[in-house]
Amino acid sequence: MRLTILGRSPARPNPGEACAGYLVEGGGSRVLMDVGPGVVAQLLRRNTPDELDAVVISHMHTDHCLDLITLRYSYPWIDVAKNRLVVVVPPGATAQLAELALGAGFSNFFDKSFIFVEHDGKRPLEFGNLRMEPDETQHYVRTWGFRITARGEDEDPERVLSYSADAGPCAALPRLADGAELFLCEAGLRSLAEDDAAPQSRGHLLPSEAATVAAKARSKRLVLTHIPMSTDDGTWALGEARANFEGPVEIAEPLKTYEV
Numbered sequence: 001m002r003l004t005i006l007g008r009s010p011a012r013p014n015p016g017e018a019c020a021g022y023l024v025e026g027g028g029s030r031v032l033m034d035v036g037p038g039v040v041a042q043l044l045r046r047n048t049p050d051e052l053d054a055v056v057i058s059h060m061h062t063d064h065c066l067d068l069i070t071l072r073y074s075y076p077w078i079d080v081a082k083n084r085l086v087v088v089v090p091p092g093a094t095a096q097l098a099e100l101a102l103g104a105g106f107s108n109f110f111d112k113s114f115i116f117v118e119h120d121g122k123r124p125l126e127f128g129n130l131r132m133e134p135d136e137t138q139h140y141v142r143t144w145g146f147r148i149t150a151r152g153e154d155e156d157p158e159r160v161l162s163y164s165a166d167a168g169p170c171a172a173l174p175r176l177a178d179g180a181e182l183f184l185c186e187a188g189l190r191s192l193a194e195d196d197a198a199p200q201s202r203g204h205l206l207p208s209e210a211a212t213v214a215a216k217a218r219s220k221r222l223v224l225t226h227i228p229m230s231t232d233d234g235t236w237a238l239g240e241a242r243a244n245f246e247g248p249v250e251i252a253e254p255l256k257t258y259e260v
């Protein structure tokens with residue numbers, strides 16, 4: 001299985017970078033996980049949109065879904081009704097997609113290109129031999145992270161790639177990260193002053209908290225993402241995380257591919 005970082009920015013983007021977007025390849029399938037602003041331009045460096053088997057949206061915050069509009073513009077303009085791209089969205093998101101289409105100028109904007117499917121929040125998503133198990137996290141809107149596995153000739157179905165999506169401290173995180181080969185975890189906070197300090201009402205993590213989850217869940221490797229950076233390169237986050245997790249920690253690097 002392979003993970004490629006297309007974008008790692010939080011909603012206020014890091015200079016020159018795309019918001020959330022991660023390409024997952026394995027089990028004979030290629031799935032784009034989240035498609036925030038700027039992600040499609042990065043995708044096009046290596047794939048055409050018709051090489052995707054599906055798009056999966058973790059939640060409907062714009063930094064994770066707004067480039068669906070751009071993806072539609074990049075999808076073949078001809079009548080592609082027979083090969084519409086499957087876009088899996090959270091339960092109840094269809095109404096927001098209708099608003100997004102109107103925002104693009106046409107109520108039927110997506111219709112010839114995409115098939116929207118709401119997942120049920122529980123059952124695994126299957127794309128060929130790639131499997132994504134959703135687990136609901138604590139965030140400001142309903143959000144699902146995923147445990148991802150692949151089957152195939154060169155795949156070990158025991159190796160897990162986990163994605164936290166956006167999350168505050170919650171019980172789903174250790175389940176997601178449990179024994180993961182690679183735990184791609186958000187660390188959207190520089191300090192608790194940036195959010196409600198009460199853990200039960202927070203929607204993001206400190207790097208130290210992401211690392212504590214990875215340590216307790218015995219993840220093998222931690223890759224931090226969604227980190228706010230302006231003039232710095234996020235080194236501060238690495239230091240905080242390394243104090244709480246003994247395994248390898250790094251910051252998600254745009255366009256880097258990680259073998260899982």
Ligand SMILES: [Zn+2]
Pocket residue numbers: 010011020061063064166226
């Ligand atoms: Zn976000």
Ligand SMILES: [Zn+2]
Pocket residue numbers: 059061139166
């Ligand atoms: Zn969010």
